[in-house]
Amino acid sequence: MTVTLGTVPDPSVALDRRLAAVAPFLLGETGHDHEGAPGHLAADLLPRLLDACRRTGRRQDLWLLLTALAGAMPHERDMRAVSRELELETGRSAQLRVLDVAFEMAADTDGAYELDVVRGAVVVDVDFCARRDFHTGIQRVVRETVPRWDEVHEILPVAWTDSYTALRRLHPSEVPNVMAYEPGAAARQTDHGATRLVVPLDSSIILPEIPEPEASDAYAALAQWTGNRIAAIGYDMIPLVSADLRPGFEATRFVRYLNVVKHAGVIAGISRSATTEFVGFAQTLAAQGLTGPAVTEVLLPASSPDKQSAQLVESPAARPTVVCVGTHDPHKNHAVLVHAAERLWREGVQFELVFIGGVGFLGPGDLCFTSLQQAGRPVRHLGRVSDEVMSSTMRDAAFSVFLSLHEGYGLPVAEALGCGTPVVTSNFGSLQEIAEGGGCVVVDPRDDDAVTDALRDLLVHPERRQQLREEIRTRVERTWDAYAEELWSTVMPSEEQK
Known part of the structure; x- marks a missing residue:
């Protein structure tokens, strides 16, 4: 199910429409009237939405409401604060407490966004590739794999807002940078125009890239508080295991990513070596009372970057x-x-x-x-x-x-x-x-x-x-077609697991 509404720049109107977008999922109601003074609809819906969250007791409902209020995805601390306040407060006092947390979250955002709630979707985070003209290891994997998925499966590629507070749809100019990459294209992007937030429910979220630290904190909360399932490609643990050979800040950033990994459902290691690293990490999680992700090897292919045939006779040259x-x-x-x-x-x-x-x-x-x-x-x-x-x-x-x-x-x-x-x-x-x-x-x-x-x-x-x-x-020979197909079957849940 997808709820799609128009885009407006006014923050109060955007709030009205975000709450109207989540009302079908929390109240079972549609067709809310957006007429009247900005903020009027939000004032009417908020107490009813809070009562619905309290009545159902579903963690995902509270996460959805807080996301709509703030226009941002909550972190673990936000969810804990709101959950505890609702246990202790009722009525107007509860509303004020929730609004305090939402306003604090909204202070970090970069605009008044509307949102689309998507249920049962396959959401693929391609933020780095969509934004940047960089094309080495991880980016090569993303740009070889995601377009192949897009040809045979229904996927929703997403990026993050500039403040890394919420998922959003790709701008039209960003799509080719993932699906049909050309060097230099990202640098030529100028006017992105308006976009919309994406709020997944009961969906599969695939991370073929390593998310930014702020996004990692939001993903960790999403994995713990919602019915969404996270799967990721496990590339390596170089920032930790070989920290002496990398810049110091990488280890700190990578630890925040591991907070997502430990709550993920599946990690697909790109080699035996990488798989061993992630299996080792998953085994340590018993100390926290966590089962950790299932870690499976899905070996990357070996093929020419430009798809031409291999040259098996050395070219003559004056010197090698x-x-x-x-x-x-x-x-x-x-x-x-x-x-x-x-x-x-x-x-x-x-x-x-x-x-x-x-x-x-x-x-x-x-x-x-x-x-x-x-x-x-x-x-x-x-x-x-x-x-x-x-x-x-x-x-x-x-x-x-x-x-x-x-x-x-x-x-x-x-x-x-x-x-x-x-x-x-x-x-x-x-x-x-x-x-x-x-x-x-x-x-x-x-x-x-x-x-x-x-x-x-x-x-x-x-x-x-x-x-x-x-x-x-x-x-x-192992091809990118074979890799993309095996990776999809690994990271997507079977019917029995849904």
Whole structure:
């Protein structure tokens, strides 16, 4: 069931219409007259809606009413405060107490929104991809998966208001940034126009992205106080397990996300390694008396970014090219590659080193290969590039190198293999898992000598590179179509669970 009303800028009229929108679900009434002075309808409906919440005793009803009053999704503290006040107060005193909490919530909002109540929907949070022109690991997964779902299932993609206080419908200009991504399109968006809040009831909410901290707090309350079911993709726990290699604020933000995870129904880990991390977290929740989510592995695919066929014979070149894809962050461990490259150049080994990826959180001043460029070494940094440029560069390469110290999956390895390009990668975790299918050389990424030896072997023995390309030919293919289908069946509840 969906209730849809017009959009108006006046806060009092918006409040009237939000309460009228939830009345069918709390009172069983429709057709409330919006005529009269702004706020008149709200004054009439509020005591009746409060009485209905008190009479039914359903936690979801109280959550719905508070969301409509504030135009924002409540956090756990808001729900506890209102629930306790209604146990102690009645009549006008109860109304004032509830309004106090709602007004405090509304103070953080960024506009007078109307809302749509959706029941039995599949709500997919694509906030980051809808708003931003960023296209690495998580965003690649979202933009490959959600459009495939949209073709065969009825889904409702949503984002958050600018204040991250409520879910909203996507602006028309945001839809292509998720469903038909083109680099630079998000930066060209200007006038978004009006939009509407989305309030789910008895729905499935899928989180293919990691929500912002404020959104995480709202999701945690939604999971505990409503009949909605939350499912999420489990990418990794790098902000906690490898906190020494990430900016300090990430750990704090990630802990708030884990407050959603522990109340979710299903987590779909993208690899054995990532699944193990989330299983371990779920097992700790018994200490809080919680069962935690069901954690299942749904392995990401290995395919070329631009869908072209793999190149299984190395392109002729005057000197081999070695490609490294990934943001220039400490846990990506690019410094070990730079050191090995310098050692090999000093030995007289001829090759070019190409980096693809953004500068990372440390900024351009910390790019580890700058000194090599200044010394005249054959190093290029292409920065962020299109899928087509990345694929063509990868296909022309002798091999790729990805020696990360911690990955949930390692799309650069999978995508290199999808291009038919051999890879030197780390000998543990999810990267080892990908390498097991063939086409890779695995080394200890913390061992400078082992890394140098592996690169030297491939650079001076082209027949070894061709052997790895032949191994790639025999790998079992896993496609994005297969991933999207398996993920859907994993995160969506069966009829028996509904």
